Amino acid sequence: MLSPFVDTLISLFIKFSALSFLAFGGVNALLPALYELSVTQSHWVTAQTFADYFAIANAAPGPNFLTITLIGWHVGGILGALISTIAISWPSSVIIYFVQRHINNMQDLRKQKTVQYAAAGLAVGLVLASAWEIALHLDHSIAAYLLTIGVVAITFFTRVHPLYLIGLGAILGLLGLV
């Protein structure tokens, strides 16, 4: 018999590892599946905590898988955080290690390009669908939707550093406007 704690850690590891295999387009494309898994299915965090962790992960310096690190931390402490981060990373690390060797050795440049173009083509749709779905989960007011849309417009037409936008969001929220 394993203790419930070890059970939870194993469950974190297996479920996040499985998720990682589907992360074409990076963690950004995963968000709705991550929400489904951690809030709806496994009840690791509440919808509110998920939204807040997503916000913290965005504000923190570093890669975008930190939402997953925080969920793991919430469920299993520091060990949970480490195991979750490793789980979301190892499948792709192993794949990429072999794929890059294989691709670099490919004689046919067209095949090389085909794989790259296909992956890029998939990523666009997956990330956009992800943004839409996660907005439905996390944006709860018209002001929040407007802020999201505003950020899309600003980043599309200008080269403002994302950190300023995050600061702007924090201030607007602090003033109770979102």
Added chain:
Amino acid sequence: MLGVCQLVPGPNIINLAVCVGSRYAGIRGALAAILGLILGPIAIVILLGLLYDHYSYMPMVQGMLRGVSAVGIGLVASTGFKMMRTELSYPPMLIVTLLILIAALYFKLGLGWVVLITLPIALYLAWKKATRA
């Protein structure tokens, strides 16, 4: 080489670390690169998590997080739109984008199914794109 690193599923930054690390020092290099990249951010984000546990009852903190989360979603969407811009060099590929959106948002299929259904079409169009004159 960066293109290759981004095509595999998973966190892009980690894939990049594996690519660069392994090129210079094999598997050990890859591992070192990963650890170097993720340990700092993990420590910081856990500290922020601790702060959150203590202060999340405050309406001001809650409001701040709502604002940041709305911005974060916008940033995710904007990476999608930026990638779409580069796809415009071969518009047929946008069919894949459209199919994914329909499968995910209208038919509400899970991520696995969406990838499974659209991957063959993406590969077909990518082959066309790679072999066009």
